[in-house]
Amino acid sequence: MSLLVVGTIGIDTVETPLARRDDVLGGSAVYFSFAASYFTRVSLVSVVGRDFPTAFKTLLTKRDIDLSGMQVADGQTFRWTGKYHKNMIDRDTLEVRLNVFEHFDPKVPDLACNANYVFLANGSPSVQRKVLQQMKKRPAFVAADTMNFWIETAREELDALVAELDALMINESEARMYTGERELMCAGRALIKKGPRCVIIKKGEHGALVITTDGAFFVPAYPLTAVIDPTGAGDTFAGGIMGYLAAKQFLSRENLRRAVVYGAVIASYTCQDFSLDALQRTTRADIDARYKELLEMMSIPS
Amino acid sequence: MSLLVVGTIGIDTVETPLARRDDVLGGSAVYFSFAASYFTRVSLVSVVGRDFPTAFKTLLTKRDIDLSGMQVADGQTFRWTGKYHKNMIDRDTLEVRLNVFEHFDPKVPDLACNANYVFLANGSPSVQRKVLQQMKKRPAFVAADTMNFWIETAREELDALVAELDALMINESEARMYTGERELMCAGRALIKKGPRCVIIKKGEHGALVITTDGAFFVPAYPLTAVIDPTGAGDTFAGGIMGYLAAKQFLSRENLRRAVVYGAVIASYTCQDFSLDALQRTTRADIDARYKELLEMMSIPS
Numbered sequence: 195m196s197l198l199v200v201g202t203i204g205i206d207t208v209e210t211p212l213a214r215r216d217d218v219l220g221g222s223a224v225y226f227s228f229a230a231s232y233f234t235r236v237s238l239v240s241v242v243g244r245d246f247p248t249a250f251k252t253l254l255t256k257r258d259i260d261l262s263g264m265q266v267a268d269g270q271t272f273r274w275t276g277k278y279h280k281n282m283i284d285r286d287t288l289e290v291r292l293n294v295f296e297h298f299d300p301k302v303p304d305l306a307c308n309a310n311y312v313f314l315a316n317g318s319p320s321v322q323r324k325v326l327q328q329m330k331k332r333p334a335f336v337a338a339d340t341m342n343f344w345i346e347t348a349r350e351e352l353d354a355l356v357a358e359l360d361a362l363m364i365n366e367s368e369a370r371m372y373t374g375e376r377e378l379m380c381a382g383r384a385l386i387k388k389g390p391r392c393v394i395i396k397k398g399e400h401g402a403l404v405i406t407t408d409g410a411f412f413v414p415a416y417p418l419t420a421v422i423d424p425t426g427a428g429d430t431f432a433g434g435i436m437g438y439l440a441a442k443q444f445l446s447r448e449n450l451r452r453a454v455v456y457g458a459v460i461a462s463y464t465c466q467d468f469s470l471d472a473l474q475r476t477t478r479a480d481i482d483a484r485y486k487e488l489l490e491m492m493s494i495p496s
Numbered sequence: 497m498s499l500l501v502v503g504t505i506g507i508d509t510v511e512t513p514l515a516r517r518d519d520v521l522g523g524s525a526v527y528f529s530f531a532a533s534y535f536t537r538v539s540l541v542s543v544v545g546r547d548f549p550t551a552f553k554t555l556l557t558k559r560d561i562d563l564s565g566m567q568v569a570d571g572q573t574f575r576w577t578g579k580y581h582k583n584m585i586d587r588d589t590l591e592v593r594l595n596v597f598e599h600f601d602p603k604v605p606d607l608a609c610n611a612n613y614v615f616l617a618n619g620s621p622s623v624q625r626k627v628l629q630q631m632k633k634r635p636a637f638v639a640a641d642t643m644n645f646w647i648e649t650a651r652e653e654l655d656a657l658v659a660e661l662d663a664l665m666i667n668e669s670e671a672r673m674y675t676g677e678r679e680l681m682c683a684g685r686a687l688i689k690k691g692p693r694c695v696i697i698k699k700g701e702h703g704a705l706v707i708t709t710d711g712a713f714f715v716p717a718y719p720l721t722a723v724i725d726p727t728g729a730g731d732t733f734a735g736g737i738m739g740y741l742a743a744k745q746f747l748s749r750e751n752l753r754r755a756v757v758y759g760a761v762i763a764s765y766t767c768q769d770f771s772l773d774a775l776q777r778t779t780r781a782d783i784d785a786r787y788k789e790l791l792e793m794m795s796i797p798s
Contacts (some may be wrong), residue, residue, distance in 0.1 A: 282678065289733055378701075379719040398681075400702035403719060405503065411793045412716040417681040417705060448797040455796055491713045492794055495750040 198306045199226045200239040200325045201315025201429070202213075202295060203246070203264065207275040208425055208468060210247055212281065213421075219250045220274060220471035222315035222339070225426035228470050229321070229433025229460045231257040233441040233480050237306035239263035239325070243270040243294045253470065267294040267416045276296075276299060282421045283398055295340040304326040311440035314338035319351040326358055331352070335445055337361035337436060345372045355390035363432055366397045378403050379410065384425065394454065404454055413454045416462035416488050423468045427461040430473070434460035456490075459484045500608045501528045502541040502627045502636075503731070504597060505548070505566065509577040510727055510770060512584065517725075521552045521769035522576060524617035525642070527728035530772050531735025531762045532558040532664025534780050535743040539608035541627070542566035545573040546598045555772065561634070564605045566683040569596040584723045585700055604630040613742035616640035621653040622734065623696060628660060637747055638662035639696075639738060647674045658689035665734055668699050672744070679711065682793050699728055706756055710749070715756045718764035718790050725770045729763040732775070736762035757794075761786045 207216045227236040237260040244266065254261060270293040276291030278285045298319060307330040314322040316339040326336065336359050345368060350371075362385055366378060368483050373384040378395050382405030385393040395403045399421075401414035434457035442449050452463055459481055466472035503525030509518045529538040537780050538634050539562040545579065546568065556563060572595040580587045602623060616624040618641040636659050642689030647670060650780040654674075658664055664687055668680060675686040687695040697705045701723075702718035736759035744751050761783055767773035 200583045265687050280678075312715075377719070379724065383721075386606055397702065400699065401714075401716075403716075409717060409793070411795075412703075412715040413796075414703075414716070417679070417712060419679055419681050419685075421679065434741075489796055489798065491711070492796060494715075494753045494791055494793065494794060 196234050196309060196443065197230055197236045197311045197313070197436060198239065198302065198309035198469075199230070199236060199276060199313045199315060199433075199436075200300050200302075200315060200322070201226060201313075203238075203240045203242050204272040206273070206422055206425065209277040210423055211278065211280050211422055213422070215468040219253060220425060220469060221272060224254065224430035225464065225470070226313060226315055226433040227254065227259045228257060228473055229430035230437030230440070231259055232434075232460070232481060233437030235260060236301065236437070237263055237309065238304055239300050239306070241265040241267050241294050241298045242272075243267060243322075246271045252490040253474070260266050260303075260306070261303065264305060265301065267297075270302070272400050276416065276425065278318045278424070280453075300325050300328075310334040310437055310443065313436045314355075315429060315432075316341050319344055319348050319355040323351070323355050334443075335360045335436075335439060337363060337364045337432065340368070341365075342371055342407075353388060356385070359390040361392040362390045362397060363394045363428070363444045365428075366395050368391070369395050373408040376422060379405065382410065391435075392450065394481050398424075398433065401458060402431070402454060404450070406447075406450070411454075411458075413451075413458050414488070414492065415458055416484060417491075418462055418465060421465045422441060423466075424471075426467045426470075427464045430464040430495050431461035433457070444458070455485060455488055456481070459488055498536050499532055499538045499613045499615070500541065500604065500611035501525050501532070501538060501617060501738075502602050502604075502733075503615075503619060504527060504574050504626070505529075505542045505544050506574040506576050507548075508727065509574070510724055510725055511579040514575075515724070515770075517770045518761070521555060522771060523574060524619075524731045526556065526764065527731035527772070528554065528615060528617055528735040528738070529561045530559060531732035531759075531766070532739030532742070532773055534736070534759045534762070534783060535739035537562060537658060539565055539610065539611065540740070541602050541604055543567040543569050543596050543600045545569060545571045546562070548573045555776070562605075562608070565608060567602065567603070571596040571598075578727070580726070584726060589717060600797065602627050602630075607702045612636040612745065613738055614638045615729060615738045616657075618643050619735075621646055621650050621657040623655070625657050625660070633659055636745075637662045637738075637741060639665060639734065641665045641734060642666075642670070642685050643668050645675055655690060658687070661692040661698060663694040663796060664692045665696045665698060665730070666695050667730075670678065671697050681707065684712065694752065698733065700726075700729075703760060704733070704756060706748075706752070708752070710742065711757075713753055715753075716790070716794065717759050717760055717794075718786060720764055720767060723767045724774075728771070731765045732761035732766040733759040735759070757787060757790055758783070761790055
């Protein structure tokens with residue numbers, strides 16, 4: 195197994211100014227692994243309740259995602275209900291029920307303990323670190339996501355996690371909050387000082403700024419003409435990046451740049467419909483075509 | 497004369513969270529022509545009052561900017577006072593005194609009536625159109641800037657102006673307001689339908705999205721580690737674009753892309769100090785070096 199992800203599997207209810215969907219498949223590890231599955235085999239470590247629909251499970255196994263690390267616990271699956279503002283960016287979380295996720299204790303299956311690429315989706319930094327402790331050898335590349343809640347309530351644990359990472363993925367507002375720096379270049383450099391060799395600052399519709407130990411680069415978001423539901427965009431962005439890198443098994447400066455473009459492309463498909471609906475209609479050929487299109491939009495002749 | 501600009505010359509008072517400067521040189525036509533002067537000779541059409549300091553005039557003539565179209569009228573020079581919020585993006589206009597600008601009637605000097613490249617800085621669309629009527633022949637490339645005020649109060653005049661343009665430069669929020677489209681690709685396409693072959697949507701620190709009749713491309717903002725005062729960034733962005741194009745005298749797809757990168761580079765210098773202070777310390781060699789650096793940050797190996 196080349197790629198391991200640990201995060202949530204959830205059942206979401208999402209409302210946008212134009213539509214609403216009840217009880218759709220969601221969760222960070224779900225979005226991530228679906229995106230990464232275009233490039234490599236993914237092992238998903240998470241927990242669901244007894245109520246988790248077989249249809250949702252099938253959706254993942256059809257993508258050849260390894261669910262041997264998906265625990266099934268007594269109780270209900272993690273649930274999230276959110277409502278997007280008119281700008282389709284800001285959102286209010288109307289309800290979170292952790293359910294079986296409240297006592298989630300990730301157990302990495304034997305085969306996945308040798309994964310070279312690991313993604314720790316947003317979650318408690320102490321749980322994220324627990325995953326790393328189960329690895330049989332130091333993976334080639336460990337990346338993690340975090341959020342304002344952990345920056346505010348678990349900064350020491352988060353610092354300890356970040357020190358162990360190769361890459362931190364973080365929203366622009368969270369990068370500013372974590373470092374106290376207003377300019378993203380400064381925030382990125384301050385985060386690099388905490389340990390990772392790469393900081394991927396997510397700017398939503400404005401793309402991403404990537405700061406590494408030896409420089410910086412930009413990738414724009416693919417410019418959609420209609421955004422239906424941005425839920426999962428960040429996790430599929432991460433999934434595209436990590437999936438591409440894990441498939442290459444070679445972390446060059448060039449491959450990292452290509453990986454982030456693939457991440458942006460897959461994230462754009464995610465926004466085109468609710469849940470995984472648009473991605474389910476998307477082939478690797480579609481992704482490669484949009485990848486070329488995005489590259490063309492970024493190219494400046496010398 | 498290859499490039500003509502019509503816009504304001506002003507005396508600004510600017511307050512940021514960290515500092516304040518009183519009575520510094522400003523105005524759209526000033527910022528624009530200073531930026532464009534790195535590439536070509538610019539003819540500046542505007543009006544000042546009897547109080548306009550000789551030192552400010554010298555600052556422009558030293559850059560070989562043609563001031564034969566700068567009227568001197570009885571009264572005081574245009575004045576603007578603004579205060580930036582903590583995010584260094586949003587700002588409040590504390591005071592505007594139009595002064596001699598209230599009755600500004602632009603007169604394009606004879607030589608400049610043959611300019612091939614024309615920039616109409618933000619202003620009343622009917623005054624902007626008056627400038628075009630004075631041209632002896634249809635210029636090769638006419639660009640204009642506008643703002644929310646004209647979209648709200650003079651939409652018909654603005655539509656008539658936009659129909660005559662080759663390029664419209666507009667902020668993202670204004671592009672949305674003008675078209676009613678939330679997604680910038682849709683807003684850009686709606687604006688293209690009004691006439692111009694190119695719409696340059698300015699996104700401040702997130703760069704620019706350019707939509708043309710045959711596609712779209714992105715240019716990021718150069719990532720500064722310290723922003724001192726963003727006043728004039730948009731006008732120097734335009735100045736870099738138009739100056740580069742006017743120097744090339746050849747509007748290819750490639751030159752337009754290069755021009756927008758040059759615009760982003762010059763705008764970044766503008767933000768590094770108040771008024772024209774940072775640009776005054778900047779050489780063409782500095783600009784070329786940062787241009788290369790920004791290209792590198794945008795390049796994805798194929």
